[in-house]
Each structure stands twice: as structure tokens, then as C-alpha cells.
Amino acid sequence: MGVAVKYIYSFLMFLIAFILQTTIMNQFSIFQMSPNLILCLVVIYSFLYSGYHGVIYGILFGLFVDICYATIIGVSALSNFAVYLICIEMKRYLNKDSMVSVMIASSAGTAVYALLYWSVYNILGYNYTFLYMLEKEAVLIIYHLIITLVIYQVVSRRIIKHRGDRYIYSGSLQEARGLNRK
Amino acid sequence: MNWLREHKTLTVILAILFALIIIITISGNHIGNSTFIGRNIEKISVLIKGPVSGSGNGLKSGLNGIIHFRSILNENEQLKEQISELNREIIQARLTEAELEELRNLSNILGYENISSNYNYVTADVIGMDGSNWFNLFTINAGTEDGIYKDAVVVNGNGLIGRVLEAGTNWSKIISVIDESNSVSFKVFRDLSLLGILYGDGAGSLEGYMIDPDAALIEGDVLITSGIGMYPEGVPIGKVEKIVWNDNTLLKTITIEPSAYFKNLQKVTVLINK
Numbered sequence: 001m002g003v004a005v006k007y008i009y010s011f012l013m014f015l016i017a018f019i020l021q022t023t024i025m026n027q028f029s030i031f032q033m034s035p036n037l038i039l040c041l042v043v044i045y046s047f048l049y050s051g052y053h054g055v056i057y058g059i060l061f062g063l064f065v066d067i068c069y070a071t072i073i074g075v076s077a078l079s080n081f082a083v084y085l086i087c088i089e090m091k092r093y094l095n096k097d098s099m100v101s102v103m104i105a106s107s108a109g110t111a112v113y114a115l116l117y118w119s120v121y122n123i124l125g126y127n128y129t130f131l132y133m134l135e136k137e138a139v140l141i142i143y144h145l146i147i148t149l150v151i152y153q154v155v156s157r158r159i160i161k162h163r164g165d166r167y168i169y170s171g172s173l174q175e176a177r178g179l180n181r182k
Numbered sequence: 183m184n185w186l187r188e189h190k191t192l193t194v195i196l197a198i199l200f201a202l203i204i205i206i207t208i209s210g211n212h213i214g215n216s217t218f219i220g221r222n223i224e225k226i227s228v229l230i231k232g233p234v235s236g237s238g239n240g241l242k243s244g245l246n247g248i249i250h251f252r253s254i255l256n257e258n259e260q261l262k263e264q265i266s267e268l269n270r271e272i273i274q275a276r277l278t279e280a281e282l283e284e285l286r287n288l289s290n291i292l293g294y295e296n297i298s299s300n301y302n303y304v305t306a307d308v309i310g311m312d313g314s315n316w317f318n319l320f321t322i323n324a325g326t327e328d329g330i331y332k333d334a335v336v337v338n339g340n341g342l343i344g345r346v347l348e349a350g351t352n353w354s355k356i357i358s359v360i361d362e363s364n365s366v367s368f369k370v371f372r373d374l375s376l377l378g379i380l381y382g383d384g385a386g387s388l389e390g391y392m393i394d395p396d397a398a399l400i401e402g403d404v405l406i407t408s409g410i411g412m413y414p415e416g417v418p419i420g421k422v423e424k425i426v427w428n429d430n431t432l433l434k435t436i437t438i439e440p441s442a443y444f445k446n447l448q449k450v451t452v453l454i455n456k
Binding site (some may be wrong): 019020022023024026029032059063064065066067068069070071072073074075077078081085120124126127128129131132 | 195198199203205206209213217220223224227230234275309310311312319320321347355357361382384385386425445
């Protein structure tokens with residue numbers, strides 16, 4: 001798959017997430033909470049894939065969400081950007097092929113998003129309490145974990161060890177090629 | 183410039199952060215006033231989301247129908263009884279209609295205002311809601327071409343919803359009363375002389391206080407808008423959930439359970455000044 005096709009494919013994924021998040025998902029909320037599908041995609045694309053899909057579309061669709069449904073434009077985009085930076089950093093320390101790593105990335109991403117979102121709105125004069133934010137996030141972290149794992153199962157390409165394999169390399173393909181050259 | 187070339191990644195990150203902070207600052211100072219680009223994005227998104235939202239509502243209703251089949255049957259029987267009771271009430275109401283007309287004429291002569299005579303109604307579908315879980319902002323499929331304007335009051339069958347934050351040609355953005363930074367004046371339905379002020383409590387609900395600290399308020403009292411400010415008189419807001427005496431402010435503070443459920447709105451009515 002070419003790079004341009006990959007970007008078109010991920011754009012469509014984000015577009016579908018944006019439409020579902022703001023229409024159908026609200027009808028199926030649990031404990032009055034509906035999942036932030038765009039945030040889940042930012043985590044998946046930033047943590048599992050190379051390239052800038054997560055950050056470009058995270059900011060773009062964050063702005064769309066803010067334009068359509070928020071009083072202040074840019075807060076979702078900024079929060080998505082922070083989530084991308086956290087995921088990029090975590091990628092250096094966690095194994096991408098482990099499901100536990102994806103769960104850690106999803107939880108950290110949700111927590112960072114909420115903390116930044118709440119902080120910016122409080123700085124700008126909105127009076128949402130810290131406890132209210134924590135209550136919401138406890139439910140949302142579990143909700144996002146489930147959704148991220150479902151997406152992970154659908155889109156991930158994992159290494160499966162064959163019984164004939166003498167060893168497998170768990171890093172990225174580019175790194176492996178670099179090692180062979182040496 | 184050399185520093186920028188040597189630290190490309192850091193430069194890009196800082197540039198994005200800087201740009202987003204500028205957007206947030208400008209937007210924070212112009213709440214409810216989208217730019218030309220913003221209004222067009224909203225216009226296009228309404229065209230896409232309208233049918234999706236409609237099918238989502240249909241899907242939910244269908245699933246509810248299958249899951250709650252027995253309770254719907256019982257509800258149907260109850261509704262039939264209610265219909266026959268309402269028919270009897272209609273006959274009674276017709277008898278008093280003439281009397282009411284006379285009273286209306288009298289109230290107009292005396293200069294009193296009422297909602298029905300001063301407002302037109304525009305009913306619209308909710309086609310999209312804020313997915314952030316923080317705010318109860320939503321978009322409806324009616325706008326300036328239907329007569330909707332900024333700050334028009336929005337209600338539904340249960341009571342007060344909020345006001346129009348921004349209106350486009352075929353869409354309007356609604357902010358709920360629990361997200362409002364402005365206060366709303368209310369009175370108690372049981373005793374219309376009891377007045378108070380309410381506001382969002384910062385935890386997704388409403389709280390307020392009574393202007394008269396000795397007001398005889400009881401839990402379960404229904405609160406309605408007082409007509410002071412932008413909201414017209416007589417719209418139900420909610421029920422008193424808890425009453426607490428605040429020693430610091432020397433006021434009777436109350437927690438209010440809103441009459442409208444903001445997370446599952448499908449239709450709302452906008453009151454338009456005649």
C-alpha cells in the first residue's frame with residue numbers, strides 16, 4: 001500500500017469515527033458517557049504505526065469537533081496533539097506487539113487528554129471540578145480500553161512465531177534492516 | 183536559523199503548540215462567533231450527520247422495542263386509559279375555552295405577557311452531540327432560515343434545555359442550561375412568591391440559592407423560570423433535590439435535579455420572539 005493510499009485510508013477511518021462519535025455513539029452511552037473514537041484512533045495510529053497519521057488527523061478532526069460542538073476551538077486538537085506526543089514517547093519503552101502495551105497507551109492517552117482538556121477549560125474560566133473529571137475518566141478509561149483493543153485486533157499485524165523459526169526480532173522492520181546492514 | 187534547522191522536530195512541535203494556543207485564545211475571546219470557514223464546515227457536517235443521526239435514533243428505538251416488548255405492551259394499555267381520560271378532559275376544556283379567551287383579552291389590556299402569545303415555535307431534530315462528555319452542547323437541523331437567532335430559548339417536553347449559542351443557515355448550536363456560565367432566575371411552582379437564582383454546579387447538574395433565606399422550600403418542589411432575564415416565565419427547570427443552609431454566605435443553597443435528560447435528546451423546540 002502506497003503512502004498516499006495509507007493516508008487516505010486513515011483519513012476515512014477518522015471521518016467515520018467523527019461522524020459516529022457525534023451521532024450514533026451518544027445514543028448508546030453507558031453511565032452517560034460515550035467514547036471518544038477520535039482519541040482511540042490517535043492512540044492506535046501514534047503507538048502502532050510509523051508516519052504522522054495520528055498527529056495530522058488528530059489535530060484536524062480535533063478542530064472539527066471543536067468547531068461543531070465546543071464553545072472554545074482548539075482544545076480537543078491540543079489534547080490530541082499531547083496524546084500523540086505521549087504515545088510517541090511510550091513507543092520507545094513499550095513493546096508494540098503486546099496487548100498490555102496498547103492498554104497502557106490507551107489509559108495514559110485518555111488520562112492525558114482529560115487532564116489537559118479540563119485544565120484549559122478551567123484556565124479559561126469554566127468551573128468543572130477535579131473530582132467530576134476523575135469520576136468521568138474512571139468510566140471512560142475502561143470504555144476506551146475496550147474500544148482500543150477491538151480496533152487493535154482488527155488493524156494490528158502481529159508477529160507469530162512459527163515452530164521452525166529459530167528466533168524472531170521484535171523491533172520494527174526498518175531497525176531490523178539496519179541491523180542486517182551492519 | 184541554524185538552531186531551527188538543527189532542531190527540526192522540536193521546532194515543528196513548538197510551532198503547532200503555538201498555533202493551537204493562538205486559536206484557543208482568539209476563540210475564547212469570541213465565543214459563539216464562528217469564522218466563515220467554521221460556519222461552512224458546520225454546514226457540510228449537518229448535511230452528512232442528519233441522515234446518520236436519524237438512522238441511529240431509529241436503530242435505538244427498534245432495539246428498545248425488541249428488548250422491552252412486554253413493558254411496551256403494558257405501557258400501551260396505560261396509554262389507552264390515559265387517552266380516554268384525556269378525551270373527557272378535552273370536553274371539559276372546551277367548556278372553559280371561552281372563559282380563557284376572555285381572560286387573555288383582559289391580560290393583554292392590563293399589559294401582562296405570556297409565552298403562547300409572544301412566541302412562535304420551531305421544532306427541530308438533534309443531529310449531533312458533543313462527544314467530549316464534558317459539555318451538553320448539541321447541533322439541531324434548523325437555523326436562521328427558520329427564524330432562529332442567537333440567544334433564542336430552547337425547551338423540550340420536559341422543560342428548559344438552554345439557549346442558541348450560534349445560528350447558521352440550516353443549523354444551530356445549542357448550549358444547555360447546565361453548561362451556562364450565566365445565572366438563571368427561578369421561582370417555586372408551589373408558591374410563586376419564592377424566588378431564587380441557579381447556575382451550573384461544575385459537576386454536570388444545577389445548584390442555586392433562594393433570595394429570601396427564610397423561604398419555606400421543601401425537597402421535591404418544582405422550579406420554573408421566573409421571566410427575569412432572557413428565559414420566559416413558566417418553563418419547568420427541575421425539582422429540588424437537596425436543601426442546605428450555608429453558614430458562610432447565610433443563604434439557603436439548593437441542589438436541583440434538571441427535568442430534562444440532556445444526554446438523550448432527539449427533538450427540541452426553539453421559542454422565537456414574534
